[in-house]
Amino acid sequence: MKKIGQFTLTAGLAAVLVSSSLPVMAEAGSSADRISHKIDTMTLEQKIGQMIMPDFRQWNGSNHTSLAPEVANIIDRYDLGGVILFAENVSETEQTTKLVHDLQEVVKQDASNDIPLFVTIDQEGGIVTRLGTGTNLPGNMALGATRSSTYANDAGHIIGSELRALGINVNFGPVLDVNSNPGNPVIGVRSFSSDPELVGTLGSALMKGIQSEGVAATAKHFPGHGDTATDSHYGLPVVDRSLQELEQVELVPFKRAIAEDIDMIMTGHIGMPQIEPEVVTSTNGTFPLPATLSDDVITGVLREKLGYDGIVITDALNMQAIADNFTESEAVLKTFDAGVDIALMPTILRSEQDVTKLDQIFKDVIAAVKDGRLSEERIDQSVERILTLKAERGIWNGTTDTTSLAEKIAQSNQIVGSPEHKAKERAMTEAAVTLVKNDQRTLPFKPKKNANVLVIAPAADQTDSMKKTIASLPKNRNWHVTTANYSATTLPLDQNPTLRAQLDAADYIIVGSNVNTSAKLLPTAPEQAIPASIFRYAKQTDTPSVLLSLRNPYDVAVQPDAPAHVLVYGFKGDPNGPDSEAGNLKSAGPNLPAGIRAIFGTFKPQGTLPVDVPVFQNGVFTDQLHLEFGDGFKNWKK
Template sequence: MDISKLSLEQKIGQMFICGFHSLVPDDQIRKLIEDYHLGGVIYFRRNIDKPQQVASLSASLQKLAADHGNLPLWIAIDQEGGMVARIDHKQISRIPGNMALGATDHPDYSYEVSKISAEELLQLGINMNFAPCLDVNNNPHNPVIGVRSFGENPDKVSEHGAAVIKAFQEKGLSAAAKHFPGHGDTNVDSHMGLATVEHDVERLQQVELKPFIKAIQQGVDVIMTAHVIFPAIEPEPIPATLSRSVLTGLLREDLAYDGIIVTDCLEMHAIAKFFGVGEGAVKAVEAGADVVLVSHTLSDQIEAIEAVKNAVRSGRISEKTIDAAVERILKLKQKRLTGLQATEVSQVFLERHEKPEVDRLLKEISRKSITLVKDQGQLPLNTAEPVLVIWPEVRSETQVDEPWTEVVTLGEALSKYAANVKEIRISAEPGQEEIEETLNTAASFSQVVLATYTAGSTLPEGQMSLAEKLLRQNHGKLVVASTRNPYDLNDIPEIPAYLCCYENTPYFMEALASILAGQSEAEGKLPVSLDEPGVAAAN
């Protein structure tokens, strides 16, 4: 991996990671690899079927790069765990999300599950994970981070994040800590607009920057930038991704980080809408980014690559800047990808039933994550009497998380403990007719469990209305369990019993059912503060 043997076009190609839209190498990714010497690929759900298919895809892409004289590819993914998991297949372990891990208050769990995830990803030919998310989520109205954060305590986020990084990189998987300098205290989703964090430098050092400083000390391979404005660091109204003060001044010089800096996707509206993808790519490289991520659209990907190339040829970006970035890229590829041949990507993947030790660990973590926030004499349920479960179905995907294809509903899980469980499945954003039908059914039940699901910053209006009307029905027992965002209680504070699950994945619903039935205790510690008096994060 000798930079002197690379042309300018090859060097610039190494500075880009791009996505495509099929289960096999298509014309888009072939063109980027063959004509633009692409340095890396990012997978999404659209690229994923069965594990054997993913391994074959990775092998095909590496072979394509090798056949055209290119360096081995980074093959990256956002497999954060919990609700952010691009690979959704029964042969892949359903690793808990960050906030669930934070609720256990045991960084050892974060280390153990991250080892499992790294082993599985590497077996699929994936060598970089855009994780962990090191944002300190101290804003209950954050629409995009939420349960992707370990919590609101910067020291605990630092401990869990360092454990994940250590586990990934011990196994040989590059970790990418995100979103620098911190996306936790925002109320705008950078996929849709530009957010600003107004805090002064002292506060940023005490909170937002702490986990990243710890990650640098841990030797993290990659740090991903945030499309967020930080006026205390950058006086111009530009996001961190495009700020030389943030990327070079703060991250490179002040924090002495010598690893790879990668941008978040430049097609997000925070960049594309306000600056353009091509100009955004140039500004990011000028700011100090080594690698530019353009995830979706071929025309945007080509525009970004050509814009950087033209900026070098015009003298706007010096070739020394390109060389410095590529030297860092080659150094990391030499460390992580040396000797990688496409034929070595394993096609063999362990079946779920052959990993009982993983099942035991994930069941244990789910039990130790679920948090009982309040209970005014509602628990446990009387399993000899009828129970109504109201389950919100996630019927649409967001830019961040997608519905799981294999779902165990709470009603299904509770049926193992209670003789008479009826479940109503509603939309996560129910309309008035759906609400009225649910209330009519609920009227005849003395025990009702409402699961809530919030993908954004506040409980959807329909779920809130349903909860308030259920309260007025005066059931003998009414329990609400949030199956994603723990802040739901802020919108329905009068609920007499409230538990946080942080995700609606099968292990967590099975653990929740056991708790509702009185067969086990909720052992989790709340990693964020709620509006309820006396309900603060466990610190």
């Protein structure tokens, strides 16, 4: 590691950061020659730096939205190859553009290192959307409901162009997990479908859209996180399948992505006991070695069986599936030995006091190389892949970007959240809305003048979004909208006179349901019990009502008394306006407004189910289907 002076953002240096940079001469020869020459001239520490990617989402107790001098020092000292940004880093378009600009300026001011950073982000669209401003998009399962490769490709173009305008050059998406387990607590609507071919088709279209904009795309979470019942943020999921079984489902989308030149693949922290026989014993017990650390999975299956020679990056190594069972250095060394190229978030850095942990990781990797446990040749393979992609994507091309910060901000303001992007977002979101039940043609609602509408959902931002959307409808005839929210503390209806009075006053009832785990489908869970009691009461009083499913669509299986079921595959509300369209710069979920517009007949739902919905009985999903992949009714009252 370099021993350097403090990197201080003085007035003079700040002026340098916002000015154009002088161009430098490109190295002679081909890209391959330039890469080979660069590797030959790099120190071991510099090579390792290219393989480490931390986050700085917070610094000294505050969201890290402008480059802290201490963070600049860390990037400079360790010659880091990349950083990952989170929502805490990217609140506004101009702010994000400046932060990314300043991050790259650290490298430009470093006389010993000319390799720009991978600046990365999880901008999947839908419920995993990091940018504070811009185009949210409806998410992958919504795209699955449209069955449209055109919409998926449009989504990729929107994501790629907005990230590129901000200076972000790598996106950790698309998600290629096949959501074959309805009890999956972490993937759900982040997946396109339970059908591997549809996941492959739409994932490919999204990937091509992103990469066509010059941004690297990343397929995740290899070898597949869809058939899991544990969230790897909090524990180690296990997929007990043979390679032949994986090839029929989980690996299908990844094979296609590899054939169509995906730039990166992200691993999943998943035990695969039929692929990797090694077990690990920690204070938490004995369990299969996670795929991220497995040479049988990374080298044996991904590299050799599937023929992938691009960059492999881990999912965050500070997730509990890894962090609870390995030291930080152990995890990094095992990933590198398995054939991984970049260790993502190997330690938590929130202040200068945490830098000792990063320093220890570097020391331990260097020691492993020096004593022969990890070869420098293995390190060089990863650095070659990293430099190759940086060269191919124009990140490291032998010249320095001379675009001024002012020019970058002007471009990002023009592109991020543009009216064209918002219009496409609305079109694909409306195309996704799925009607799977409409008894007695309950929908669309056609309230009379001064009618009372009750909207109820778990979160206030959700009911705010629904209320404001209703107010914006051209058909609105001075309807009175009342909102209510429910949670684990909400009293049952027979003990809740306030809610009962609201139901009695309502002419129409809309209930939003946000379910992402099997536990929330149990009769004792408020997420199931409160809506169920409302629908039973509405049935007794003959009040038109509708279930608006805001997340995983399996909640429709446990609400038989709702006469209508509408699915929108996204739960983000918008307290700032009736929609995420022109005039509202903040990134906001378009799904709820689309669902409301459909309920009141602005358009006819055309989406079809992208997953099977099994019967849920006695706390488990059965083999019997409540609804099938492809269902979607059109019995629409005129």
